[in-house]
């Protein structure tokens with residue numbers, strides 16, 4: 455692994471957040487870098503991400519998730535499905551703790567090693583707005599329904615919706631983080647669901663195409 459140069463990574467993150475017009479406090483920047491440090495430290499044990507270069511981790515993990523957070527501004531109760539090492543859920547939680555203190559973020563993954571890591575991140579970063587669950591989402595009976603269900607790099611849109619629709623509250627929506635414009639996936643959505651918007655994202659220093667897909671129940 456390349457060296458974890460905290461000051462240089464902080465500069466990159468601050469600049470990226472500025473490019474995204476996000477007003478992050480010093481405490482939020484510190485927590486985001488602390489999170490990355492935990493991920494870099496435990497990656498070999500927990501197998502959290504294939505991205506090993508800390509500079510790339512800032513871009514592909516922190517800024518990629520930060521580019522999406524303002525879409526969650528009205529959410530109260532968010533579920534991140536297939537959260538893995540915590541993306542976008544942990545980044546969303548660090549942002550929301552100050553920007554939207556009423557927002558709760560639940561994260562679910564099947565792999566116990568990953569949820570053990572997320573539980574450790576929650577404790578070390580003092581994220582009282584986070585809940586972590588180990589389960590297959592399609593079999594999971596949640597303590598409550600969610601007004602927003604999100605995922606990044608989880609499944610195609612139709613499986614994502616089919617496996618988790620029992621968890622979405624009436625009037626709720628999906629916000630999926632996707633790569634290239636997901637036209638084929640959009641066409642394959644199950645009956646009763648429609649795409650409200652596909653929004654292109656600009657992630658600072660990332661060349662790849664990124665999109666947010668907003669899905670809701672079809673109004674009859």
Ligand SMILES: C[S@@+](CC[C@H](N)C(=O)[O-])C[C@H]1O[C@@H](n2cnc3c(N)ncnc32)[C@H](O)[C@@H]1O
Pocket residue numbers: 535536537538539540541542562563564565568589590591592605606607608
């Ligand atoms: C490619 S990883 C993406 C992780 C993270 N969202 C990210 O963007 O880095 C997909 C994750 O989905 C989890 N997963 C796969 N099937 C699942 C299911 N049925 N229910 C919950 N999690 C699942 C896997 O364990 C894995 O951690």
